[in-house]
Every structure is written in structure tokens, then in C-alpha cells.
Amino acid sequence: MMETKMRESLQGSMKNIVPNLELVFKVCYLVHLLMAFNAYFAGERIMNVTLVLTLFFGGLMGIMRLIRIKDYIIFPNVLWLIAFIGSYAVTALVNIRYGLFESAQYFVWLLFQFGLLYTFDWKRDRDEVRREFHIMAYVLIAILTIYNIIGFVMLMQNQGFWHEAADGQIHRIGMAEWGRLHGLHADPNYGAVTSAVGLLLALYLIMCSKKIWIKVVLAITILFQYLFVVFSVSRSGLIAAICGTAAFVGLYYLKKAKKHAIIISVIAVVVVAGALFGGSKVLIGSYNTYMEYRAEEPGDDITTKEPTISREGDMEATGGDISNRRFSIWKSAVEIFISSPITGVGFRNIIPYAKDQLPSTYILKVNNQYGDFDAMHNVIMDTLASQGIIGIVILGGFIVCTIVFLIRNFNTIREEHWVVDSVLFCCCLTIGVSSMFVSQILYVNNPNTYLFWALLGYLIYSMKRDGERINRKTRKTGEVSK
Template identity: 30%
Template sequence: MVEEKKFDIVGNYILVTYFVFLLRTIGAWSLLPSKIDSLLFGLVGLIGGVLLVWDFVQVLRKKRTFDFDILLVLFLIALTISIAVNYHYSPVGNIKVLAWQAVFFLLMFSSIKFGRVAKNFLDRFQGLLIGFGFTMSLVSLAMFFTRFSYRTPLEQKTNPLRIGFVENRLFGSYTDPNYAAVMAVIVMIFSVYYLMKPTIKNGLKVFLIVNLILQFAYIALSGSRNGLVTLLFAASLGAFFFFFHKFQGTSIKKVLIGLVAGALLASASFLAITGVKEVFPKLPAISISQKYNDNNSELTDENEDGDEVSLGREDIQGSGDVSNLRFTIWKSAVEIFKKNPVFGMPPKSLHQYAIKEMPTTYLAQTKLAVHNAYLLLLVSTGVVGTVIMLIFMVKNIVLAFIYAFKVPKMTKSFLYYLLTCGVLAVSGLFHNELFLMATSSAIVFWVCLAKMNQDMVNLGKVKK
């Protein structure tokens, strides 16, 4: 069981690290000197390394058992071999990736799974997630209604920084609307979680309901198809389990009711998103702000004929490529994998290797991200690392769904963590932020997965 702690060192470290990672999701943060960002991340990384070493010392001194997940340890070994084999390509960057993966897997995941954090850690973590999401979406919607738009190039970045309503999409206060839309779905999940608690106060209920509206509106205006897909996934799966546990009867009857409820809520969510996209662009702007181009010189208002704006994405309309170049990127990534199938090419080495050894490939010419967490896993760790991680993931999926069908009520937190992990797993089909990435969404995934494992450990569903 979770122990009561006077000072939760690991829990507080996770909260601070998560907050520092959240700073990188703020568009304006990119305008600050890079030394500030490097200093903060270097500091939290160093502290994480010290805490992880201390954990190993405790194991060696037999103060606690070796309870690190053996599959995650084997994956780290496979990644280490990949880095060693390809040592001449970005060794420092890849060692940083390895270090952060060790912190995620061995410090954060294991500490939460086996109750080495305070009882109120998850409430604090979720409070930070909800509060940050509320603030960012509120500011983003304010930018939409004032038609604020800012765009400028960034050094060593393929894409420019876009803030506000740009290119017919609401980037808002975020750097990436796709990331933001997926996180908005997760903020909605935990907002519903607290709304379902019978002890919640009325004032907080109002805040959570407003927050749900803000997140929903942001998803619609962001133009993120990833956000829409994960919203529909969360709505259908959440409704399924809610009604599965709410009604009595045979298992077949409960499954059918759950499936119908899931389909209805997903359909209603899709129609509501469509409605927001139809109505919001027609609402009058509070004021029409000036637009700025890459050189920060003033532009004329793009909306001179009226307040209505378009939400048609400029990067998709008329392009003929429904994947928005993802199929081309994935094909290029597979070409690199074929050259390094056993241990792969580490994530920080991909572009450097491609430019030198495969200069005609798409990734070599564009330096774009792989945009698929599972394909990045395959390319970066080869068959060896991918098989290990897939065994870990499949094991957790099977055990989680077995457990989920036995949870008596939807108010149990386990199902909300299951939804969150599911949303990020689905999002991983289109974006990288799941494995081999030091990002805030990766922290959310491993924290929630660890909490699911803790619940299953406490009921004997997972062996220690």
C-alpha cells in the first residue's frame, strides 16, 4: 500500500520536472534565451540522476528489493547497445535520451507502482495538469476571439514559432496544437474524474465544467485530427465502461449496452465538434489585432471583409495527401530501419546518419520527426528493443483490460488512468511523444501507467 510520507522527495521531483517540461509547451517560452531552458532541464536531469543512483545504492545495501520492471531494464540495455554500436553519431544527445528513459522507467514508474510516493501525489499531479490546461486553453481562446496572430522563425528549428490563430488553426499559447489538443482530451478526462467524486464542492464543480467547455472548444479550433481521434476514442471507451458497470445483467447484455453507449457518445462528440467549428468562426471578434510576419513587420488585417474566419487547414487543403506527408516520412524511416534492423539507429542519430549515408531519403532532406512513436521505436532500437517494449506494452494492455472489466464502479480512478494511457497510445500512431522522448506527455503516460500497475499490484493482479 501507499505509505504516508512527511516529505515526498520523488513525488515532489516528478511534479517539478513535469512543470519544467510543461514550460516547453508554451509558445512564448521559445522566445527566451536557450540558456535558460538548458539550465532548467540540465538541473532537473541531474537531480533525477542523483535520485536514481540513490535508489540503486539502496538496492545494493539491501534496504529494499530490486523491483524495477525487468522488461524495462532489458529495453534500456538494448538502447545502450544501439548507442554504443552507433557511437559516432550524436553520442552525447543519445546518452541524454538514455538517461531520461532511465529516470522515467526506473525512478518515476517504479516509485509510483510500488507506493514510494505520498498518498496525495496523484491529486497534486492531476491538479497541476488540470490547472495548466485550463490556463493555456483560456489564453488560447482569448487569442482566437481577438484574432491575435504571431509567426517568426526559430534557430535550429524546421518549423517557425506560431502563436495565436495562425494558418487557420488555433495554436494559441501552445507551441504545437496537435500536442495541445491531445492534452486537452486528457484534461477533460481528469475533469470528469473529479466531477464524479461525491465530495467535490460546488465551486470546484463550476470550474471543472467551464474547463471541459474550454478544452472542447480548443480541440475543435486547433484543427488537430489527432485531437479529434483521441477525443472520440476516450468518449467511446469511457462510455462503454461507465454503462458496462452501471447496468446489471449478463456479460453479453452489459457489453452490448456499453458498445451502444460508446458509439452514441462518440457520435455526439463528433457532432458537437462540428457545431463548434461552424459557430465559433462566425462569432464577432472582440477586437482585431495586428498580424506579424517572420520579420515582425506589421501586416494588414487578413479579415477585412468581416469577422468570420476559416478553419480550413492551409497545409491540407488541395494537397492530395491525406496523411499530411506522414506516409512519405514513414516510408523514409522504414528505409533507415532496413539498413539497421537489429539494434536500430538511436533517435538523436537518425538525421545525421541519413544525411551522411542516405542523403536522398526524405528524412535526410527535411530533418522532420518520424511522427509515429512505434515506428520511431523500431527505427531507433531495432527489432531487439522493439520486441522487448512490445512485450511490456501487450502485457500491460491485457492485464489492464482484465482488471478494468472487474472494477465495480466508474468512480474508481483506475479507469481514468486507463483512458489516459489509451489516449496517448492512440496519439502515438501519429506523433513521437511516448518512447525515447523527454516530454510532458511522456511523463503523463508513465505516471498513469504506473498508477494502473499500483492498483493491480494491490489486488494481486501483477506480480511484484
């Protein structure tokens, strides 16, 4: 009896501590990744501080979740993710001769992403979860806006330079001479996708906020997120931003329009998509015209009269390959899959394996004269090469079951939760679309992977809560009718 009371008391204390710990962990993890993919901070010693904090709070949170594992194991589709982790571990052991340390490192991040970001105690208070989500969104938007304002200033000054970190990594900061804005983002493609998500979250927070000054500040952040998407000339980022933003506006009018909702929703999607795409062309053209004008000014140190923002250099370097080498990289992924179809070779072992077993494949530097490509720029191809048939079947099962869950619970969404559920879905859509062109969601521990699993977790939690509410009402109605 005494043991039971002590156990119940301990679990009650955990329920009070866990929400605050989750918030601290999620903010630390997000800040760590945003700094890790900042060209100035990446590879610097300060990253050890954010890493230790993330691992410490993540470890504590993991222990607390294990104590109450029954509350988490029932979260929708979590068994598919457990199976994926198991498949990852088997692949790492099967290919241990190609390396184990890096695979073990990412194993920890995989546990964090699946077990701490995606998985929820669905009985948590909704207002508490909403507060956590809003804080995370504001942190993301604030840091992104600082990055992108600095990048925009460098763009207007046509400034850029190389930065070598303490660990020897070299990153481009600001403008690149080959015609795209990097700003402070270590990879402009990743930065563009993160900015697209930041844009969506800021748009959502404008709808939620009642204070005019907050709405104005958020509107300014939207401008700078969009400007980075445009001037980074990231095609994957722009496509993802258009898909996510247009879908969000379409879903908003689908619910809010009182008459002809579907027609108004479709029109809104077309208008927003056209405005975002057309706006990118106008902005780039205007900037290039401005830089040509500056080049003609006497005493100005800008001498080029060629368009500054352009992807023509990439097309020339790849011999007119519209995929920017992706088709050749995907071919290598298929070759690796064919050579090891059951378990794959492990994401961290792709290059060592290719050198040993497929010396003529494209992803090796000796065959492409550019560099070793250790990622396949597509989440499906990454999984195919990394975990073979087993991994791709598990991933497919998770995707199908998640889609079925969303469809099944679509009509249970309460009107007051429609906007938040819509933005969560559209943020995941944005990252999902871009994952067809860049490596994220799996195997790469970057801000977009974090955001995908965290926001998908919030979405599933919210829809499950509404679904359970409808089920309870149905059961009560059935009992009364009897």
C-alpha cells in the same frame, strides 16, 4: 547486529522521505515539460531553472530508489524496460560516429520516465499515492486551462504572431494564418493530446469531488480543453480525445449500470463519440460564420471572408495527401530500418545517418522541399528506425505483457477503484492512440510522454494492489479448507 539496525533505520527513514520527494520531483518535471512546450517559454533562460530543479530532485530520487532497488525491481514488466534501456545504449555506441551527446541526454530522461515515473514501490500506501496523483492532475489541469483560455481569447480576436526565443527558436503563438489555433502550445498536435488528457482527468475529479464550486470550476476547464482540441484542428488530437473519453464513459456505465450494462455501455460510447465529433464540426462552422460576419462589419480590420479554421491549406501543400506527409515519412523509416535492421541508427542520429547513407530518402529537406523530418510521427516507426529489430521486439514484449497483466487483473479491481483505474487506462489509451500519428511515449521528452509513463505506473500499481489482495484472500481460504 548494529549494522543491520542502522541499515533498517536508514531504509525506514527513506520510506518516509521518498513519498514527499516523489511528489516534488513529479510536479517539477511536469511543470518543466509544460513550460518547455509553451511557445513563449520554450528556449528561454527560465527553462534552465526548471531543468536544474528537475534534474536535482530526479537525481535524489534515483539514488534513494537504488538504495531500495529490491522494492522496485519486482514491479510488473520493469525488466522489459531495463532491456529497452540496454538496447538504446548499445545503439548509441554502435552509431557513435553520428553523434553521442544528444543520445546521452535522452538516456537520462529515459531513466527518469521508466525508473521514476513508471516504476513504483507497490507496497506504498494507496491513499498516499491517490493524493499524489490528484495533486499532479490538478497541476496539469490548472496550467493547461491558463494556456487554453489565453489561446481562446486570441482565437476570438483572430490574433497571432511569431516569437523568437533567446536560443533562436521561432514559434507561432495564437492563430496561424494557415487556419488553425496554436495558442500557447509550441506544437498544436501535442497540445491537443495533452488537452484531451486534461479533459479526462477533470471529468474524473468532478466525480471524486464533493464540493459544488470545485465541480463547476472543473467543468469550465473541460470546456476550454475541448475547445482547444477542436480549434487546433488536430485530427490526431480529436481522434484520441474521442477514443479516450468514449472509452471512459463506456467503462463507467459497464460497472455502474445495474441492468443491461453492456448495451448501456455501448450506447454511451456511441453517443459520446458522436457528440464530440459532431460538436467539433458545429463549433468550427459557427466560428467561421462569425468571422465572416465580422469581416463584413465596417471599420473592422478582419478582411478575409474565407473560413478561418480549416486544414485545406495542408491538403493543398501536400498535393491532397490525406496523411499530411506521414506515409512518405513512414516509408523513410522502413528504408532506414532495412539499411540498419539489427540495432537501428538511434533516434537522435536519424538525419545525420540519412544524409550519409540514404541521401534520396524523403525525410531530408532536399527531397521534400519542406524541412528535415527528425521524427517518424509514429512510435512504432520511431522504434523501428531507432533501435531496429532488437528494440521493436523488446517494445512488443512489453506491450504484450502489459496487456496480459491488465486482462489477468481486470476482475480483481475493487468497485471503489473502478473509476480511477478506468480514467488511468483511458488516459493511456488516449496517448497511445495519438502516438500512431505523432512521436511520443518514446524518444520525445514532452508532456504526453511524461503522462503516459506516470499514469501507466499508477494504473499498474493500483491493479497489482487489488490483485495481491485477492491472492492473499485465496491463500487464506485454501489454508482454512485444509
